[in-house]
């Protein structure tokens with residue numbers, strides 16, 4: 223088991239959902255924890271809650287309000303956390319993220335940009351600034367840098383389907399970032415820093431409750447085969463993978479199959495991965511034939527009315543607007 227006692231654990235998006243569930247486990251394991259999120263209220267509530275569960279009164283549980291997509295915010299958050307806790311970060315969990323599932327044509331260019339910022343740039347900032355903080359801490363202490371950086375992606379980063387046109391690419395980008403990062407730290411000053419990419423399936427969180435309100439029916443239908451886990455259950459899977467040193471970590475068996483089928487050039491966790499990849503090849507073939515593609519016809523994302531003669535979608539038809547002006 224990874225020893226977190228008196229270590230600095232830095233968690234973005236730590237005031238709710240998965241981030242808070244991971245924080246609970248870290249506190250139970252004796253870590254000093256810094257939570258990052260935008261809103262002060264939920265941060266304060268989470269800190270107060272976590273303090274009551276800390277096994278040791280000397281454990282520091284603090285909050286740093288910041289927008290993780292904003293680099294200067296994150297620089298300030300890391301600097302302040304290192305000063306307040308008095309230690310460089312040991313485990314960084316780049317978890318802040320959000321999803322607004324909608325049909326491709328219902329998404330605005332701003333939706334695409336915003337998703338990329340809040341998911342991908344938040345992961346970039348946490349790892350880019352965080353790795354420097356780990357190295358700087360070791361340099362000052364005259365020791366070898368040691369730690370873990372966990373990037374939270376999603377099963378939806380391994381597979382793209384209707385509803386996630388603005389979201390899946392941001393999570394696929396995080397998977398790719400994790401591969402590059404893992405390779406860069408294999409040798410040299412960061413050789414004792416390990417990288418993890420977390421790939422959860424659906425989790426019953428405040429964010430999930432929000433996305434369900436706008437999620438297209440087709441998206442819901444395709445997700446129904448993957449169980450919805452509690453964030454606490456997912457935190458158990460997370461630490462299980464982290465403890466074992468696994469590179470990519472999932473939460474459900476479907477997630478495992480998709481990981482093994484879509485692992486590409488990432489290293490295998492165990493030899494069993496090759497067997498699961500074979501299973502996925504066969505299972506996914508049947509799923510594609512019975513649900514993935516047939517459901518797209520059954521629950522259309524782009525209704526025929528959209529292409530009906532004379533139908534102009536005011537909000538999403540800039541070309542139609544332009545031609546009117548001429």
Ligand SMILES: NC(=O)C1=CN([C@@H]2O[C@H](COP(=O)(O)OP(=O)(O)OC[C@H]3O[C@@H](n4cnc5c(N)ncnc54)[C@H](OP(=O)(O)O)[C@@H]3O)[C@@H](O)[C@H]2O)C=CC1
Nearest residue numbers: 235237238239240259260261289290319376424425427429
């Ligand atoms: N729930 C699910 O089904 C799945 C979720 N995921 C991923 O897991 C991660 C956590 O999701 P979940 O727990 O559901 O999310 P929630 O929406 O429940 O919680 C999100 C947390 O992140 C914070 N946050 C959001 N945006 C920012 C930001 N720009 N800067 C700083 N903090 C931010 C929120 O606080 P505040 O709003 O105050 O900033 C809150 O603490 C995300 O990356 C998500 O994409 C992956 C697969 C499935």
Ligand SMILES: CCCCCCCCCCCCCCCC(=O)[C@@H](N)CO
Nearest residue numbers: 321376377378423424445448505506509
């Ligand atoms: C034999 C093989 C069968 C294959 C079945 C495949 C089922 C795919 C399930 C995908 C679930 C996607 C969860 C996305 C969670 C997420 O990230 C969002 N909730 C956030 O917005």
